[in-house]
Amino acid sequence: MPSLQVCLNGARSQAEHPAVPHTPAELTRDVAQLFAAGARAFHLHVYRGGQQTLAPEAVADTLHAIRAVCPDAELAISTAEGIAATPAERARLVAGWTAWPDTLCVNLSETGIDDVLALAEARGVALEAGLWTPADVQKFRTLQHLSWRRVLLEPLSGDPDTAHAELTILLGALNDFRPDLPRLAHGIDDATWPLLRRAAALGFESRIGFEDVLTLPDQSTPAGNLDLYQAGRRLMRAGEAEASRLAHHRT
Numbered sequence: 001m002p003s004l005q006v007c008l009n010g011a012r013s014q015a016e017h018p019a020v021p022h023t024p025a026e027l028t029r030d031v032a033q034l035f036a037a038g039a040r041a042f043h044l045h046v047y048r049g050g051q052q053t054l055a056p057e058a059v060a061d062t063l064h065a066i067r068a069v070c071p072d073a074e075l076a077i078s079t080a081e082g083i084a085a086t087p088a089e090r091a092r093l094v095a096g097w098t099a100w101p102d103t104l105c106v107n108l109s110e111t112g113i114d115d116v117l118a119l120a121e122a123r124g125v126a127l128e129a130g131l132w133t134p135a136d137v138q139k140f141r142t143l144q145h146l147s148w149r150r151v152l153l154e155p156l157s158g159d160p161d162t163a164h165a166e167l168t169i170l171l172g173a174l175n176d177f178r179p180d181l182p183r184l185a186h187g188i189d190d191a192t193w194p195l196l197r198r199a200a201a202l203g204f205e206s207r208i209g210f211e212d213v214l215t216l217p218d219q220s221t222p223a224g225n226l227d228l229y230q231a232g233r234r235l236m237r238a239g240e241a242e243a244s245r246l247a248h249h250r251t
Contacts, residue, residue, distance in 0.1 A: 001240055002205045004232050005041040005184060006034050006225055010078075010211025011052065019224040020210045022047035024065035030225050031070050039229055041074040042066075043105060043128075043207060045083070052083045054090060060099035076103035076128055079116050087112025094119050103128055103149050108136040121146055128152050128184075134173035141177060150182040150205065158189030167195065186212060193217045196232055200239025208232035 008030055012020045021027045031042055048058040059077065066075060084090035087110070094116055104120045106113055107130035120127055126149040129140050140151070151174065155166035167185055174183075184205040187195030192213035199206035208228050215221060217235065222228050 001236060002200065002203060003041055003182070003184075004039065004229065004236055005043055005076075005205065005207035006030075006039050006229055007043040007186075007207050007209035007211035008225055009045050009047070009209075011045065011080075011082075012210050012214075013050075017210060017214055017221075019222075021225070022050065024062045027062060028065045028069050031066050031073055031075075033224075033226050034229055035070045035073055037226060037229060038233070040072075041076070043076045043078065043209070043211070045078045045080070045211070054079065054083050054093040056093065056096040056098055059097055063099045063101060074103060075101045076105050077101040078105045079113075080105075080107060081110040087115065091115035091119065100125050102126065105130060105152070107132065108139045108143075109133065117143065117146060130154055131170060131174070132156055134169060137170065137173040137177075140174075144178075148178070148181055150184050151178070153183060153185040153204075155187060155191065155195065158187070158191050160187070160191045160194040163187045163191035163195055164198065167198065188212050193235065196235055197239045200236045203240075206232070206236065 008027060009020050009022060014020050021030045027044060045052050046059050046062050047053065048055060063075060066073065079090060079094065084093055091112060100123055103126050105128040106116055109132050126147045128150050129148055130152045131137055131140060132154050153167060153170045155163040157163045157166060182205050184207060185195055185199040186207045196206045196208060209225050216227065216231050
């Protein structure tokens with residue numbers, strides 16, 4: 001079954017849901033619960049004092065805390081625009097890191113992302129390519145000297161129909177380029193669960209967690225990331241079974 005990454009927090013506040021993990025202790029709690037349930041890959045935003053940060057000490061504290069409990073978890077950290085005040089400040093902070101994640105998530109549309117890519121290349125850290133538009137796909141094609149772990153296909157619309165159309169465009173632009181790399185497709189807000197089902201039917205990886213959605217498929221409220229992950233696994237299994245059934249029917 002394709003992997004289901006857990007996006008633990010994103011820019012979500014605890015006012016949106018009290019179980020959104022921010023502190024090293026809260027993130028460690030969630031990763032430990034999810035790892036025990038079968039999750040292996042985690043995407044997170046680092047926080048300090050309730051605010052997102054790329055500050056070296058905060059990044060190190062978070063990574064050390066999680067790794068002390070779950071050393072085998074794959075930890076990916078976001079470098080999203082807006083966490084730091086400016087692109088130059090982002091690069092300065094990342095250059096000061098004393099601890100690095102297993103994977104660095106980079107959005108190729110963002111101003112100044114080339115500086116972050118250069119830092120990751122110098123460190124030898126694997127990258128996730130966040131692709132939002134066909135222009136991002138074209139940029140990705142020029143960056144094959146870097147170490148890529150997976151491709152993130154990320155429609156920006158929370159409307160399911162629009163998100164499906166955006167994903168179709170991204171798939172057409174990427175086509176069969178780098179078939180060796182896992183493709184992870186996911187949606188946000190109301191498009192989260194429909195795109196997870198589509199990812200499963202395509203045999204792609206996907207992701208689930210508070211960063212992307214605050215409700216379960218039936219619109220009820222989850223107790224935490226674990227509920228979202230378990231619902232996601234059920235849908236991934238159902239989607240995989242449906243894809244297998246259709247493939248068998250065609251033969």
